[in-house]
Amino acid sequence: GQNIDQPTEMTATEGAIVQINCTYQTSGFNGLFWYQQHAGEAPTFLSYNVLDGLEEKGRFSSFLSRSKGYSYLLLKELQMKDSASYLCAVPDGNYQLIWGAGTKLIIKP
Amino acid sequence: EAEVAQSPRYKITEKSQAVAFWCDPISGHATLYWYRQILGQGPELLVQFQDESVVDDSQLPKDRFSAERLKGVDSTLKIQPAELGDSAMYLCASSPQTGSESGPYNEQFFGPGTRLTVL
Numbered sequence: 653g654q655n656i657d658q659p660t661e662m663t664a665t666e667g668a669i670v671q672i673n674c675t676y677q678t679s680g681f682n683g684l685f686w687y688q689q690h691a692g693e694a695p696t697f698l699s700y701n702v703l704d705g706l707e708e709k710g711r712f713s714s715f716l717s718r719s720k721g722y723s724y725l726l727l728k729e730l731q732m733k734d735s736a737s738y739l740c741a742v743p744d745g746n747y748q749l750i751w752g753a754g755t756k757l758i759i760k761p
Numbered sequence: 762e763a764e765v766a767q768s769p770r771y772k773i774t775e776k777s778q779a780v781a782f783w784c785d786p787i788s789g790h791a792t793l794y795w796y797r798q799i800l801g802q803g804p805e806l807l808v809q810f811q812d813e814s815v816v817d818d819s820q821l822p823k824d825r826f827s828a829e830r831l832k833g834v835d836s837t838l839k840i841q842p843a844e845l846g847d848s849a850m851y852l853c854a855s856s857p858q859t860g861s862e863s864g865p866y867n868e869q870f871f872g873p874g875t876r877l878t879v880l
Contacts, residue, residue, distance in 0.1 A: 660801075685868065694852055694871035695804070739803055747792060747856070748817065749869065751803030 654678045656752035658740050663758045664730055672725045672755045674740035682743040686714055686725050689737045689754065698725070698738075727757075735759045763787040765872035767853050773878045779841035782875045785834070786855030792816075794869060795828055795838050796852040804852055810836060843879045851875045 655677045664670040676684065683702035687695035701707060701716035701723060713726040725738055737754040744750050766785040774780050786793050791812050796804035807826065808818040813833035821828065825844070830836040840847055854869040 656803075692850075692876070694874050696871070697868040700868060741803070746817065747867075748794075748806055748809060749804075751805075753801065753803050756801075 654742070654744060654750050656740055656742065656750060658738075658752040658755045660753070661756045661758065663760060664727075666730055666732060666759055666761050668730050669726065669728050670730060670757065672727070672738050672757065674723045674725075674752060676721050676723070676740070676742050676750075676752075678721075678742055678744070678750070680745050681718055682745060684714075684716055684723050685741045685743075685749065686723075687739040687741065689739060691736070695739055730759050732759050732761070765853055765855050765870050767872035767875055769875055770873060771876045771878075773880065774843050775880050776845055777842040779839065780843050780877065781840075782838045782851050782853075782877075784836045784838070784853030784872055786836075786853070787870055790855035790857055790870070791833075792856040793830060793836050794854045794856070795836070796854065798850045798852055798874075800850075807838070840877075843877075845879050848877055848879045851877060 657675045683700055685700050686698040688698050689695040699714040701714050706713055706715045711728045716723045737756045739754040740752040741749040768783050793810040795807045797807055798804045807821045808828045809816040810830045813830050826840055828838045852874045853872045856867045856869045
């Protein structure tokens, strides 16, 4: 079967760095997406990794290890507006996404 | 910037009533998805369209839910009759034709969602 695991909730301090992990089990692999979702709003695209390694986009970076079935989202210089849920998702081969339950990130001043 | 449109943004209804949600995807996007999301969970796919055809509706409770995309552009999701357990956020997303410039697996662009409350 296919499965995605993420921590339910994390807390971090404004200005700090936080790493949100995602592990997955899929029958094939077609890349991994990260989305951000603020409370009461729709998910918005953050990153898509298909090759191993780290991809950086400003304060946000995403890492993938296909051999370990593992990814993480790294957020630097945390701001209060980064308080949101972060969803990990993998395509299933039918152009659908298998979604994790999301990690709720709480930023404290 | 092109966006996915959804209406209404909020809907409150009583159980046993009928409700309908509308979605207009980004122009030119062939694939359209309807999701249901319960607080604290990831989106759950209800139905996927490719142009006007249903690709997958295996998770759609067909005794009460229906979806259509008659001209392959905008789409409507209907619930009749609504039940208390249907209270959730209903999200519409669209994606370019598979195998486009950005790669074989394209990101999905979401509309703002419809928050449904069934009393």
